[in-house]
Amino acid sequence: MNRLEHKVALITGSSSGVGRAMALRFAREGASVICADRTRDTSPVGFEDDKTATDELIVKQGGKAVFVSCDITDRAQIQNAIRTGVAQFGPLDIVCCNAGLYRAGHPFHQIPDEDLDACLNVNIRGTWLSSQAAAAQFLRQGSKGRILITSSSSAIRAYPYQAAYSMSKAAILNIVQSMGLEYGARGIATNAICATGMRTALTRPGADDETYRAAQTGKIPFGRWGEAEDFANLALFLVSDEADYINGAHVVLDGGETLSSFNVSAEGVPF
Numbered sequence: 001m002n003r004l005e006h007k008v009a010l011i012t013g014s015s016s017g018v019g020r021a022m023a024l025r026f027a028r029e030g031a032s033v034i035c036a037d038r039t040r041d042t043s044p045v046g047f048e049d050d051k052t053a054t055d056e057l058i059v060k061q062g063g064k065a066v067f068v069s070c071d072i073t074d075r076a077q078i079q080n081a082i083r084t085g086v087a088q089f090g091p092l093d094i095v096c097c098n099a100g101l102y103r104a105g106h107p108f109h110q111i112p113d114e115d116l117d118a119c120l121n122v123n124i125r126g127t128w129l130s131s132q133a134a135a136a137q138f139l140r141q142g143s144k145g146r147i148l149i150t151s152s153s154s155a156i157r158a159y160p161y162q163a164a165y166s167m168s169k170a171a172i173l174n175i176v177q178s179m180g181l182e183y184g185a186r187g188i189a190t191n192a193i194c195a196t197g198m199r200t201a202l203t204r205p206g207a208d209d210e211t212y213r214a215a216q217t218g219k220i221p222f223g224r225w226g227e228a229e230d231f232a233n234l235a236l237f238l239v240s241d242e243a244d245y246i247n248g249a250h251v252v253l254d255g256g257e258t259l260s261s262f263n264v265s266a267e268g269v270p271f
């Protein structure tokens, strides 16, 4: 408890899934949380039992949070989210550039331009703008800071029928390296989490498809999909003081999925 006491954290995509799990977890550890999302509503197709808005739930649980409407593809809206949060809670310590979307379902040569544009615009440009605004804010404050970018295991290995999404998640790993290099000397750490499939609104169609679910689960030595809380636990470590020497890292969170192209049974037999 209280690993983030007196810290102020801004999280994009905080209304659902991974962003919501981080917001709730950070708040329980004492952080004041700026919940930045396009919508305050928790996704109806997500796996959350309680659909109370994230900021409202945090306050109900005794924490501190504010919701700011923010589309990460709009620089002015990101700056407004930072301004509003800082006015309420004070200087920022942590920014999680997490909001993103998923596009899949077509072989490479048939991926519609709309899917490509959506991935370029939200996953790359939106993450770019959020990261830029975060770095600028930490420099303005003259303070240390933690920037955590949500990438994907698809950034480091191929998955079928999702090349535009995978490419966008790979691109943002490069942002992490540039920022880690340029701002490390000022005490601003930038890291990424490369996560495999986690049960959220984003993966609901795959999770509900028995064949797909079984195929994906079979590739994970731990034998289960990730949960948003698994992500939040790692994120908490990476933004806490305990991660004081970690910068520019791409941390894989996948139950061992990317270790090998072999599937291995519970008895250790490859198949």
Ligand SMILES: NC(=O)c1ccc[n+]([C@@H]2O[C@H](COP(=O)([O-])OP(=O)(O)OC[C@H]3O[C@@H](n4cnc5c(N)ncnc54)[C@H](O)[C@@H]3O)[C@@H](O)[C@H]2O)c1
Pocket: 012, 013, 014, 015, 016, 017, 018, 019, 036, 037, 038, 039, 043, 046, 070, 071, 072, 073, 098, 099, 100, 101, 102, 122, 126, 150, 151, 152, 153, 194, 195, 196, 197, 198, 199, 200, 201, 202, 203
């Ligand atoms: N769920 C997975 O399996 C998985 C795996 C690896 C990476 N990720 C990444 O995790 C991040 C969060 O995904 P999730 O699984 O929690 O999905 P989700 O759909 O549950 O949540 C995404 C949230 O981002 C918000 N959002 C989307 N576009 C936005 C925009 N332009 N501006 C502001 N907010 C916006 C949505 O409103 C939503 O609240 C994404 O970047 C996704 O690519 C997810």
